[in-house]
Amino acid sequence: AQSVxxxxxxxxxxxxNPLTVKCTYSVSGNxxxxxxxxxxxxxxxxxxxxxxxxxLVKGSYGFEAExxxxxxxxxxxxxxxxxxxxxxYFCAVRALNSGNTPLVFGKGTRLSVIA
Amino acid sequence: xxxxxxxxxYLFRKEGQNVTLSCEQNLNHDAMYWYRxxxxxxxxxxxxxxxxxxxxxxxxxxxxxxxxxxxxSFPLTVTSAQKNPTAFYLCASTTLTGPGDYGYTFGxxxxxxxx
Numbered sequence: 001a002q003s004v005x006x007x008x009x010x011x012x013x014x015x016x017n018p019l020t021v022k023c024t025y026s027v028s029g030n031x032x033x034x035x036x037x038x039x040x041x042x043x044x045x046x047x048x049x050x051x052x053x054x055x056l057v058k059g060s061y062g063f064e065a066e067x068x069x070x071x072x073x074x075x076x077x078x079x080x081x082x083x084x085x086x087x088x089y090f091c092a093v094r095a096l097n098s099g100n101t102p103l104v105f106g107k108g109t110r111l112s113v114i115a
Numbered sequence: 116x117x118x119x120x121x122x123x124x125y126l127f128r129k130e131g132q133n134v135t136l137s138c139e140q141n142l143n144h145d146a147m148y149w150y151r152x153x154x155x156x157x158x159x160x161x162x163x164x165x166x167x168x169x170x171x172x173x174x175x176x177x178x179x180x181x182x183x184x185x186x187x188s189f190p191l192t193v194t195s196a197q198k199n200p201t202a203f204y205l206c207a208s209t210t211l212t213g214p215g216d217y218g219y220t221f222g223x224x225x226x227x228x229x230x
Binding site: 036042043102105 | 222224
C-alpha cells in the first residue's frame with residue numbers, strides 16, 4: 001500500500017526566513033513524488049516532482065525539494081519565504097511500477113508566512 | 116488554452132436530492148479522478164476512470180456515482196445516500212501513455228453545501 005505523511009498541520013515562518021514543509025512516504029519500490037499548492041477555494045497547482053535522477057528538485061516560485069531514499073522523505077524547501085507563499089501544501093506519491101494506480105495525497109500542511 | 120473545467124463553482128443541495136457535478140477536460144488525458152476535500156482530512160479519492168466506459172471505486176465511493184461516456188467528461192453525482200455531502204470536490208486528470216510523470220492537472224473545484 002502507498003501512503004504519505006505530512007506530520008505538521010501548520011507551519012509558521014517569518015517573511016525572509018527559510019521554510020521547510022515535511023513529507024515522508026511509503027511505497028513498494030521506487031516512488032513518483034509530487035508537491036502541489038492550493039490557494040483558498042481553488043484547485044491544486046503543481047509545484048515540482050521527483051521521478052528519477054538528481055535528488056534535489058527545483059520547481060515553481062523558487063521552491064525546491066530533496067528526495068532522501070534512506071529516510072523516505074521529500075521535504076519542500078524555500079530559502080526565503082514570501083507572504084504570498086501562504087497556502088495549503090500537499091505531498092503526493094505513487095509507486096513507479098504500480099500499474100497506474102492513483103496518486104495518494106497527504107493531509108496537507110498549512111503554511112503561514114508572517115510579514 | 117487546455118485545462119479542466121468544473122461547474123458549478125458553488126452548489127446547494129437539499130435533503131434527499133441528487134446533484135451532479137460537471138468535469139470537462141480538453142487535454143486529451145486518459146484518466147480522470149474525483150477527490151473530496153474536507154478540512155484536516157486532505158484529499159480522499161471517490162472514483163476514477165482510466166478509459167471510456169470504465170471506472171473504479173476509490174476509498175469513499177459510497178453515496179456517489181459516476182459515468183465516463185466520453186473521454187473529455189467525467190461527471191459526479193452526489194446521491195441522496197450520501198449523508199454528509201458538504202465538502203469541496205476536486206476533479207483531476209492525467210495521461211497514462213508515453214513518456215511522462217503522470218502528475219495531475221486539477222480543476223478549480225466545486226463547493227457543495229447542504230441547505
